Amino acid sequence: MITRFINYLSKEKSFEAYIKSYRLASIFAIILALFLVILNWQMHFNSYTKGFVWGMSIALLALTIRNYLVLHNEKKLKEAYIESKDERNHAILLAASATTLVLQILLIILVLVLNAFFKVNFDLRYFLAADLYVIILSFFGTDILLKRFM
CATH class of the missing domain: 1.10.287 (Helix Hairpins)
Structure with a gap:
């Protein structure tokens, strides 16, 4: 399905x-x-x-x-x-998605390391809000930059 x-x-x-x-x-x-x-x-x-x-x-x-x-x-x-x-736009969207995914993984690893080794606790709501901003800014920022320079 x-x-x-x-x-x-x-x-x-x-x-x-x-x-x-x-x-x-x-x-x-x-x-x-x-x-x-x-x-x-x-x-x-x-x-x-x-x-x-x-x-x-x-x-x-x-x-x-x-x-x-x-x-x-x-x-x-x-x-x-x-x-x-347009195939160029499809390639740009794919690159922007991949960049966003990599930044998501790095952010999660950073938060896990800070929590595990330094006992830094994050409020879930603030973490999710920051995570949402990372997703939006990285995806659209990468998309805009690639459309401008590619």
């Missing part, structure tokens, strides 16, 4: 199929953003969780607005389709 899903995602799509999947992803993002907003109003979270949920919903709404603008601009839609099929 996982193999079929990966094959489906990596299969080359026609322009119409690309538009359909792009539109479905936008619909899913707006539904998830609205669900998170409603969840934030209905549930009583602490301030950290409330901020995290608001941040996720705002990011999803921004993504949806961007996708809406791309879907209604034929030139940008064709550029996005060509970019999704």
Whole structure:
């Protein structure tokens, strides 16, 4: 089942199929953003969780607005389709993913060594927040640098 899903995602799509999947992803993002907003109003979270949920919903709404603008601009839609099929972009994404994975492994090793040998304890929430920043910055930073210099 996982193999079929990966094959489906990596299969080359026609322009119409690309538009359909792009539109479905936008619909899913707006539904998830609205669900998170409603969840934030209905549930009583602490301030950290409330901020995290608001941040996720705002990011999803921004993504949806961007996708809406791309879907209604034929030139940008064709550029996005060509970019999704470009082998150079696939190689850049693969390199960015590999770099992010290596940094993740190094961060985990560093934290384990600090904990095992120096008895440094980390608050899990702060560690996960720092880890999330490492993932985001390393992936997008590597992606931007490789697109600029490759």
